[in-house]
Amino acid sequence: xxxxxxxxxxxxxxxxxxxxxxSLLALTGSLGGELKMVAGCTDFIPAIRSGKWxxxxxxxxxxxxxxxxxxxIREEGDRLIxxxxxxxxxxxxxxxxxxxxxxxxEAVRQMASPQVRNIATIGGNLCTASPAAxxxxxxxxxxxxxxxxxxxxxxTVPLTKFFxxxxxxxMKPRDVLTEIRVPVMRENEAARRTRMGxxxxxxxxxxxxxxxxxxxxAAIAAARIAMGAVAPTPxxxxxxxxxxxxxxxxxxxxxxxxxxxxxxxxxxxxxxASAAYRRSLAGTLTRRILDQCIxxxxx
Amino acid sequence: MKVAVHLNVNRxxxxxxxxxxxxxxxxxxxxLGLTSVHRSCEEGECGACTVLVxxxxxxxxxxxxxxxxxxxxxxxxxLKKGDQLHPLMEAFLAHHGLQCGYCxxxxxxxxxxxxxxxxxxxxxxxxxxxxxxxxLCRCTGYMDIVKSIQAAARERQLGNWW
Numbered sequence: 001x002x003x004x005x006x007x008x009x010x011x012x013x014x015x016x017x018x019x020x021x022x023s024l025l026a027l028t029g030s031l032g033g034e035l036k037m038v039a040g041c042t043d044f045i046p047a048i049r050s051g052k053w054x055x056x057x058x059x060x061x062x063x064x065x066x067x068x069x070x071x072x073i074r075e076e077g078d079r080l081i082x083x084x085x086x087x088x089x090x091x092x093x094x095x096x097x098x099x100x101x102x103x104x105x106e107a108v109r110q111m112a113s114p115q116v117r118n119i120a121t122i123g124g125n126l127c128t129a130s131p132a133a134x135x136x137x138x139x140x141x142x143x144x145x146x147x148x149x150x151x152x153x154x155x156t157v158p159l160t161k162f163f164x165x166x167x168x169x170x171m172k173p174r175d176v177l178t179e180i181r182v183p184v185m186r187e188n189e190a191a192r193r194t195r196m197g198x199x200x201x202x203x204x205x206x207x208x209x210x211x212x213x214x215x216x217x218a219a220i221a222a223a224r225i226a227m228g229a230v231a232p233t234p235x236x237x238x239x240x241x242x243x244x245x246x247x248x249x250x251x252x253x254x255x256x257x258x259x260x261x262x263x264x265x266x267x268x269x270x271x272x273a274s275a276a277y278r279r280s281l282a283g284t285l286t287r288r289i290l291d292q293c294i295x296x297x298x299x
Numbered sequence: 300m301k302v303a304v305h306l307n308v309n310r311x312x313x314x315x316x317x318x319x320x321x322x323x324x325x326x327x328x329x330x331l332g333l334t335s336v337h338r339s340c341e342e343g344e345c346g347a348c349t350v351l352v353x354x355x356x357x358x359x360x361x362x363x364x365x366x367x368x369x370x371x372x373x374x375x376x377x378l379k380k381g382d383q384l385h386p387l388m389e390a391f392l393a394h395h396g397l398q399c400g401y402c403x404x405x406x407x408x409x410x411x412x413x414x415x416x417x418x419x420x421x422x423x424x425x426x427x428x429x430x431x432x433x434x435l436c437r438c439t440g441y442m443d444i445v446k447s448i449q450a451a452a453r454e455r456q457l458g459n460w461w
Binding site: 007009010011012013014015017038040041042045046049050061063065089112113114115116118119200201202 | 322432
């Protein structure tokens with residue numbers, strides 16, 4: 001059914017709801033025609049309504065929400081393993097995530113709206129691969145990896161190698177993202193994030209960023225900074241990171257880092273914000289979250 | 300593609316035939332006549348179509364009806380006892396939590412879930428505003444909505460609730 005002028009109807013759908021990976025792989029291995037794997041549908045349905053995705057000959061919709069192996073959060077040694085079809089709400093409210101990767105829980109809590117978080121999934125956010133994907137900056141600074149299953153083969157890759165361009169990832173058609181593997185944060189580490197948007201909820205971030213630092217007692221031993229909505233994909237900022245590593249994290253080091261962060265991005269001007277504003281925010285907000293990280297380590 | 304689905308809506312079991320491309324919004328409104336569920340942006344950006352699925356507020360425009368087989372769906376028709384309004388609705392009436400009423404059913408479902416979930420915790424202004432951030436209202440400016448929800452939470456504490 002159509003709604004208002006310009007809103008497209010959904011195409012003819014053959015709906016499948018596998019209960020486990022074996023059934024899922026049997027489907028992806030055998031179904032003919034166009035196939036789309038969905039979870040929350042919070043990107044899928046709007047993309048069709050707006051005409052971004054068109055399926056002229058109908059399609060197979062394979063719902064991943066019931067695939068038991070893809071849902072849930074568990075701890076495995078020094079890693080948090082998050083099933084790709086885990087709901088954003090469950091990630092935000094998870095005690096494990098709040099304890100071991102609080103920077104991710106905080107980022108997720110601010111995404112979209114409660115109604116969307118109750119159905120959207122972390123895997124969906126990553127696979128849609130918007131340059132502004134809000135789960136990406138925290139996952140990038142925590143050095144997360146993702147596991148991709150293609151038929152019989154399975155590989156785990158760093159998230160830094162996952163995004164190829166706006167809306168594009170290294171996944172091939174019919175590949176399945178199965179889990180996100182996140183190193184657990186340790187005591188001598190701090191991580192913070194923030195984002196800027198035109199309002200509080202329902203925001204497509206005009207910039208989102210996260211920073212992580214490890215303190216060895218005398219200096220910053222390691223640092224990671226990541227941003228979204230300022231480049232064709234979510235990115236790490238190695239040049240800015242190098243301005244921090246080995247320093248005492250004092251005002252001079254932070255100022256230099258913030259300056260390199262602003263210089264190290266490739267923002268565009270669009271209907272939400274100008275490139276100049278994004279660049280300005282990159283510097284200011286990097287400084288802000290680094291200040292918070294240093295305070296966390298001291299406190 | 301036609302599919303037979305078994306849905307639990309407002310505590311009633313329904314066996315219906317739907318098209319697998321129908322959203323939960325469409326099935327509730329058009330097949331089950333539950334017109335309190337309002338069609339608005341249809342892209343999950345306003346919350347007017349909010350219903351509860353297993354107690355959680357969701358935007359029904361973003362849910363394929365076939366995917367809620369086995370889940371319990373609740374709309375404002377299910378909050379009423381026959382013609383009797385729910386105390387949450389009475390609170391909205393008493394405290395002017397609505398004007399045109401278009402966002403109201405979605406807001407009521409979000410508010411109901413919020414009050415149930417926070418079970419007796421104090422609901423201050425900030426907590427309520429965070430809880431309803433997924434429901435846009437163009438008429439009220441939200442202040443009276445917040446007051447209505449606070450009043451409803453008090454009613455629940457007094458035992459005037461279901």
